Amino acid sequence: MTDTPTLYEVPERVSAGSPSSVPDMNAWRREWLRARNNPDGFWLEQTRDRIAWRKAPTLGLEGSYSTVKDGPFSWFSDGTLNITESCLDRHLEERPDKVAILYEGDEPGAVERITYRELHARVCKAANALSELGLKKGERAIIYMGMVPEAAVAMLACARLGAIHSVVFGGFSSEALRDRIRDCGAEMVITQDEGMRAGRTIPLKETTDAACEGEHSVKSVVVVKRTGSDVGWTEGRDVWWHDVVEPASAEHEAVECAAEDPLFILYTSGSTGKPKGVVHTCGGYITYTSYTHQVVFDLREDDVYACVADVGWITGHSYIVYGPLANGATTMMFESTPLYPDAGRYWDMVERHGITTFYTAPTAIRALAAKGDDFVTKYDRSSLRVLGTVGEPINPEAWEWYHSVVGEGRCNIVDTWWQTETGGMMIAPIAPATPTKPGAASNPLPGILPVLVDKDNRILRGPCSGHLCVDYSWPGQARTVWGDHARYVATYFSTYPGRYFTGDGCRRDEDGYYWITGRVDDVINVSGHRMGTAEFEAALISAEDVAEAAVVGYPHPIKGQGVYAYIVLQPDSESDGGEALEKALNGVVRTQIGAQARVDTFQIVPGLPKTRSGKVMRRILRKVAERDVSNIGDTSTLADPSVVNAIIEGAGLTPPAL
Numbered sequence: 001m002t003d004t005p006t007l008y009e010v011p012e013r014v015s016a017g018s019p020s021s022v023p024d025m026n027a028w029r030r031e032w033l034r035a036r037n038n039p040d041g042f043w044l045e046q047t048r049d050r051i052a053w054r055k056a057p058t059l060g061l062e063g064s065y066s067t068v069k070d071g072p073f074s075w076f077s078d079g080t081l082n083i084t085e086s087c088l089d090r091h092l093e094e095r096p097d098k099v100a101i102l103y104e105g106d107e108p109g110a111v112e113r114i115t116y117r118e119l120h121a122r123v124c125k126a127a128n129a130l131s132e133l134g135l136k137k138g139e140r141a142i143i144y145m146g147m148v149p150e151a152a153v154a155m156l157a158c159a160r161l162g163a164i165h166s167v168v169f170g171g172f173s174s175e176a177l178r179d180r181i182r183d184c185g186a187e188m189v190i191t192q193d194e195g196m197r198a199g200r201t202i203p204l205k206e207t208t209d210a211a212c213e214g215e216h217s218v219k220s221v222v223v224v225k226r227t228g229s230d231v232g233w234t235e236g237r238d239v240w241w242h243d244v245v246e247p248a249s250a251e252h253e254a255v256e257c258a259a260e261d262p263l264f265i266l267y268t269s270g271s272t273g274k275p276k277g278v279v280h281t282c283g284g285y286i287t288y289t290s291y292t293h294q295v296v297f298d299l300r301e302d303d304v305y306a307c308v309a310d311v312g313w314i315t316g317h318s319y320i321v322y323g324p325l326a327n328g329a330t331t332m333m334f335e336s337t338p339l340y341p342d343a344g345r346y347w348d349m350v351e352r353h354g355i356t357t358f359y360t361a362p363t364a365i366r367a368l369a370a371k372g373d374d375f376v377t378k379y380d381r382s383s384l385r386v387l388g389t390v391g392e393p394i395n396p397e398a399w400e401w402y403h404s405v406v407g408e409g410r411c412n413i414v415d416t417w418w419q420t421e422t423g424g425m426m427i428a429p430i431a432p433a434t435p436t437k438p439g440a441a442s443n444p445l446p447g448i449l450p451v452l453v454d455k456d457n458r459i460l461r462g463p464c465s466g467h468l469c470v471d472y473s474w475p476g477q478a479r480t481v482w483g484d485h486a487r488y489v490a491t492y493f494s495t496y497p498g499r500y501f502t503g504d505g506c507r508r509d510e511d512g513y514y515w516i517t518g519r520v521d522d523v524i525n526v527s528g529h530r531m532g533t534a535e536f537e538a539a540l541i542s543a544e545d546v547a548e549a550a551v552v553g554y555p556h557p558i559k560g561q562g563v564y565a566y567i568v569l570q571p572d573s574e575s576d577g578g579e580a581l582e583k584a585l586n587g588v589v590r591t592q593i594g595a596q597a598r599v600d601t602f603q604i605v606p607g608l609p610k611t612r613s614g615k616v617m618r619r620i621l622r623k624v625a626e627r628d629v630s631n632i633g634d635t636s637t638l639a640d641p642s643v644v645n646a647i648i649e650g651a652g653l654t655p656p657a658l
C-alpha cells in the first residue's frame with residue numbers, strides 16, 4: 001500500500017461517557033496496525049479461526065480499487081464453504097440446546113425460543129422443500145416478509161442451496177417489489193399471507209400477487225401462514241410454506257460454494273436512478289460480520305443479544321442473522337415497533353429476556369426520549385451491558401439519554417458507522433475498550449483504512465472535514481451491482497479514483513475521532529432509511545397535476561431528516577395545491593415506493609432554480625427547506641434568478657438583501 005495516512009491515536013485524555021480502559025485501547029491500536037501492515041495475513045487468520053471452510057483459503061485480496069473497472073476484486077478466492085455450516089452445523093456439537101433465535105411477536109410476550117438444533121432442522125427442511133420446488137444454486141429468490149422466524153429460516157435455506165436471496169422490506173409497494181423481481185430475475189418469491197405490526201395487518205401476499213402480475217420469471221410463490229386470513233391463490237404457482245416444509249426431511253447436505261459466489265443481493269437507494277442491487281459474497285461477508293459482531297459488542301457466550309432492526313435492511317442481514325449466528329449467539333427477532341403497545345416495549349423486553357446487548361437506531365432513541373423516562377425506568381435494565389446505534393448520526397442529547405437513562409450510566413455505547421455496501425461496521429467504538437465521545441463514531445476497526453479527502457482527491461491530515469473514503473478493501477465489502485458492474489464502478493470508484501467513496505461527509509477531531517456529518521450526495525436518510533431523491537421525484541412527476549418536482553432533505557427532530565418536495569404544477573392543473581393534492585401525491589409516493597416513504601412538507605413553486613444548462617441548483621432548495629436563507633450563495637448562473645425570491649417568499653421567509 002502506498003500512502004496510508006489514517007490517524008489512529010489513542011486519546012489518553014478522552015474519557016467522556018462510558019467506562020473505558022486506555023490500556024485495552026492500546027492493544028486494539030496494535031491490532032489495527034497489525035492489520036494495516038498485513039491485511040491478507042490478518043483476514044486469513046480471522047477467517048480460518050472463525051469460519052467452517054470446506055477448503056480453507058490461502059489467498060487474501062486479489063484485485064484492487066485501481067483495477068475494479070476490469071472486474072470485481074476478491075477475497076479468499078481459493079476457498080470453498082457453505083456459510084450455513086458456520087451458522088448452524090458446527091454449533092450442533094458445542095451448543096445444540098442454546099437458543100439461537102429468541103423470537104418476540106407483535107403482542108408482548110408472544111415468544112418463541114428456537115435452539116440451534118431446532119434451527120438447523122428447520123433450515124434443512126426448508127432447503128429440501130425449496131430445492132424440491134426447483135430452486136437451484138445461483139438462482140434468485142425474493143424474500144418479502146415481516147419479522148417472523150421463517151424469514152431467517154428462508155434466508156438460511158437459500159444460502160444452504162447456494163441460491164441468492166434478495167430480501168425486500170415488507171413496507172415496499174408492489175411496484176417496488178416488481179422492479180426488484182425483474183432486476184434480479186427471481187425464480188421464487190417467499191412471502192406471508194399477511195404481516196403483523198403494531199396490531200395492524202400488512203397485505204404481503206396481495207402485494208406479491210400484484211407485483212407478479214405479468215411477470216414470467218417467478219415460478220413459485222411460497223406463503224407462510226401468519227394471520228390465517230383469506231388470500232388470493234394462483235394454482236400451480238402458489239404453495240403454503242407449511243405444506244412443503246413440514247413433511248420435508250430434516251437432513252440436508254449443504255451445497256458447496258466458492259468463497260466469491262454471491263450470498264445475497266440487497267437493493268439500496270443512491271443519488272440517481274432506480275435502487276441498485278448490491279451484491280455480497282459468501283466467504284468475505286460471513287468473515288466480516290462474524291468478526292465485527294464479536295469485537296464491537298464484546299460478545300460473550302451467555303449474552304442475550306437484541307438488534308431490533310428488520311431483516312429487510314442490511315442491519316438485519318448482518319447483525320440479526322449472519323454475524324450473530326456465525327458466532328453462536330442468541331439473537332432476537334422482533335416483529336413489532338418500539339411504541340407498541342406503548343413506549344416501554346423495548347425495556348419491557350430487556351427485563352423479561354435479560355437482554356445484555358441492545359442495538360437500535362437514533363430515530364427510535366429520540367422518539368422514545370420524547371415520551372419521558374418513566375417508560376424506561378419502570379423496567380429492570382440491570383442485564384444491559386452494551387448499547388449500540390446505527391443508521392444515522394446520533395445527536396449528543398440522544399446519546400446522553402441512551403447512556404444515562406437507558407444504560408444507567410454504566411453501559412458502553414457503540415455508535416457504529418457503516419453502510420449496505422460495507423457489509424458490516426467500519427468505524428465504531430470497541431466495547432468496552434474505546435473511550436467514547438457522544439456523537440462520534442470514533443475510530444476505524446482493525447483492517448479499515450478511512451481517509452478524508454477534499455474535492456480534488458487530496459488527502460486531508462489531522463483535524464479536518466472532508467469526504468469520507470476508504471483506501472483499501474476488506475472482506476465484507478460489496479463486490480458489484482447485480483447485472484451492472486459499470487454502475488458499481490461509476491457509483492463508488494469514479495468520484496475519487498483509487499478510493500471507495502462512501503457518499504458521507506465526515507469530520508476528524510484533534511484526537512483522531514471520526515464524526516459522520518451525513519450524506520453529501522442526493523440521498524436522504526429518514527429514520528435510518530435510505531432514500532434517493534430521484535425516486536421521490538420520479539414518483540411525484542408521474543402524478544397528473546405535476547409538471548416538475550425536486551426533493552431535498554432537511555433536519556427533523558425525530559426522524560433525523562424529513563422530506564421536502566418542491567412542486568411545479570402543470571399549467572392546466574386545477575389543483576389549488578392544498579391538502580387534497582398533498583394527500584394524493586403522498587398516495588402516489590406510497591404506491592410507487594412504499595409505506596416508509598412520505599413527503600413531510602410540500603411547497604408549490606412557480607419554477608425550479610435551474611442553471612442555464614438545466615441542472616437544478618439543489619443547494620438553494622436545501623437552504624430554503626432548512627429555513628436558513630441568510631447565505632444562499634451565488635445565483636448568477638441561474639437561467640431565471642427571480643425564481644429564487646419567489647421560492648423563499650413562498651416558504652414564508654424573507655429574501656436576503658442583495
Ligand code: WT7
Pocket residue numbers: 268313314315389390391392393394415416417418419420421441502503504516517518519525528529530
Ligand atoms: C448510510 C448508510 C448501516 C446500516 C443502516 C444504514 C448513514 C449509518 C451511521 C452512523 C452516522 C450513519 C450514513 C451511511 N449512517 N450509520 N453511525 N453515524 N451516519 O445503511 O441504508 O446503507 O445507509 O447511513 O450516511 O452512508 P444504509
